[in-house]
Amino acid sequence: MAVAESTLSGPKTREVLPEETRSRFFPAQVEDISGQSIWACMQCGTCTGSCQLAQEMDHTPRRIMEMVRTGLREQVLTSRAIWYCASCHSCTVRCPRGIQVTRVMITLKSLALRAGHVSPRDDAPAFYESFLRVLRLFGRMHEPTLVTAYALRTRPTRVLGMMPMALGLMRRGRMAPLPDRAPGLAELRRLMAAVERVRDSESAGAREVGIRVEQAPRARGEEVMAR
Amino acid sequence: MNGVPDVPVHRPSDRAANRLPEGQVNRLRYAFYPGCTAHASARDYTRSTYATFRALGIELEEVPGWSCCGSTAVSNVDPLLGMALSARNLALAESTGLDLAVTCNACYANLAPTLEAYREERRVRDRLQRVLDAVDRHLEAEREVKHGVHILTHDLGLDQVEERVRRPLDGVKAVPYYGCLLSRPRNPYEDPENPTSLDELLASLGAEVLPFERKTKCCGGSFMNTKEEVALRLTFEILEEARERGAHLIVCACAMCQLNLDAYRGKLRARYGTYHDTPVLYFTQAVGLALGLGCRDLAIGQSFVPADRLLGLR
Ligand code: SF4
Ligand code: SF4
Numbered sequence: 001m002a003v004a005e006s007t008l009s010g011p012k013t014r015e016v017l018p019e020e021t022r023s024r025f026f027p028a029q030v031e032d033i034s035g036q037s038i039w040a041c042m043q044c045g046t047c048t049g050s051c052q053l054a055q056e057m058d059h060t061p062r063r064i065m066e067m068v069r070t071g072l073r074e075q076v077l078t079s080r081a082i083w084y085c086a087s088c089h090s091c092t093v094r095c096p097r098g099i100q101v102t103r104v105m106i107t108l109k110s111l112a113l114r115a116g117h118v119s120p121r122d123d124a125p126a127f128y129e130s131f132l133r134v135l136r137l138f139g140r141m142h143e144p145t146l147v148t149a150y151a152l153r154t155r156p157t158r159v160l161g162m163m164p165m166a167l168g169l170m171r172r173g174r175m176a177p178l179p180d181r182a183p184g185l186a187e188l189r190r191l192m193a194a195v196e197r198v199r200d201s202e203s204a205g206a207r208e209v210g211i212r213v214e215q216a217p218r219a220r221g222e223e224v225m226a227r
Numbered sequence: 228m229n230g231v232p233d234v235p236v237h238r239p240s241d242r243a244a245n246r247l248p249e250g251q252v253n254r255l256r257y258a259f260y261p262g263c264t265a266h267a268s269a270r271d272y273t274r275s276t277y278a279t280f281r282a283l284g285i286e287l288e289e290v291p292g293w294s295c296c297g298s299t300a301v302s303n304v305d306p307l308l309g310m311a312l313s314a315r316n317l318a319l320a321e322s323t324g325l326d327l328a329v330t331c332n333a334c335y336a337n338l339a340p341t342l343e344a345y346r347e348e349r350r351v352r353d354r355l356q357r358v359l360d361a362v363d364r365h366l367e368a369e370r371e372v373k374h375g376v377h378i379l380t381h382d383l384g385l386d387q388v389e390e391r392v393r394r395p396l397d398g399v400k401a402v403p404y405y406g407c408l409l410s411r412p413r414n415p416y417e418d419p420e421n422p423t424s425l426d427e428l429l430a431s432l433g434a435e436v437l438p439f440e441r442k443t444k445c446c447g448g449s450f451m452n453t454k455e456e457v458a459l460r461l462t463f464e465i466l467e468e469a470r471e472r473g474a475h476l477i478v479c480a481c482a483m484c485q486l487n488l489d490a491y492r493g494k495l496r497a498r499y500g501t502y503h504d505t506p507v508l509y510f511t512q513a514v515g516l517a518l519g520l521g522c523r524d525l526a527i528g529q530s531f532v533p534a535d536r537l538l539g540l541r
Contacts, residue, residue, distance in 0.1 A: 056454075086299075086445050086447060086450060089408070089411035090411070090445070092412045093412060093413075102412065106302050110304055110306055123452075126453075128300045131298070131301065135312075139295060140263045141295050141298065164493075165490065168490065173270060176266050176267040182292065190362050191311055195307050195308045198354055
């Protein structure tokens, strides 16, 4: 897009958005995955007014709802707003139209990850993906492995900043040095593979009716671990 | 199905409605989902849960073969996988034939809504059944998932708790911190905007329970690693209100909330110039203290901000 960055001002407009592509199928895709009727939204802004994180977002939750149904797929998926959603459900319990906005936000995050659209300035996607990898390895979370994996993916020097916390936990007997493996790890990996299959078969169906779908980019080495 | 329908709320103070039939009190038994922090950062929570529940005559049986529930992270990558992990854990819990007890809000907010969606949303159920079939598991969805707080306030009942209090928390000013996920997105025992179970539980221990406006606000725990400045702002607001109200003690019901409110006091002081010295206990520790259990049994010395000042009070 040929907008010179220097002609724009302010932190919001400086975002040079990719070519506007209105996806007619984006709203349907979001509805399908989230199970929420986004067309029921009446743009009252209650979600935004209830959101403790709205002040950090580039688009407020109400605006995200409208952008989704306008089909502004790229803009929504590349927004920073979705990564500032803490899944606190304040919007969900207050929405007068009964929309679980939190589930819409979760859906958008997962679609952004699948599309490989995430903002490199945001560390949250790397954290969530690191979480998933540790889960795949042990079946249960192991905090030291998680934060190390995350630091290596983002800023390795981060490990230093985490040391005081780690020592504090250790001193208080609140750190498990070794991971705790879930029994039935093989079963758990079969479960994860089944989730992929269910999603892939549904994506195939969706493709037939013209919905654009992305495959999850497989992390390197994942196949090896899944064996 | 959309939305969060209105549900009738039984307050713990509805004591008659919550009382168990005679003779059943000592037969409370649950499958227990400890969650991944149980052997790590919330080891003290697990220990005090077992001690306090035992003292109250409630038996807990660890769910055989449980795995991580996905916390808030997995759903963000893959909502179906998030639910599938919960569904498998629910199936494992169901195999014990007992209702499921959970004490971490983050785990509760994965397991309970998954169960509800499985019951009420046909598409969710179809998808989850296909996934569970692949691992030869089956979910009947006939047992309930309950948070530990509600097991005490509703299944056991406040009368029973009160009867066993040996060392009332007289003179202790406490604020209850529910966090996001104890009353939201839906909890059959709580009003999502103004939950009261923890207030009433603490009052039954003899504590003076102060009003606490931020009792359900987000503490930003999930952002502590990725957006620290945001997480610290949210944490600060909660601790600041507790301090302004003159609370001696914050009581929470979540492994994540406790760590988040407890462990970052140094960073908060560096950023905001105020040091908060209010200790944060799990509800199981507060109840255990009132029952007369010792600090060792309740793992009280394992928090970052020592609770001794409070103990010295009594
Ligand atoms: S609260 Fe509900 S109806 Fe109102 S703007 Fe938000 S999503 Fe739309
Ligand atoms: S769930 Fe997300 S969008 Fe909704 S109020 Fe909480 S942070 Fe805001």
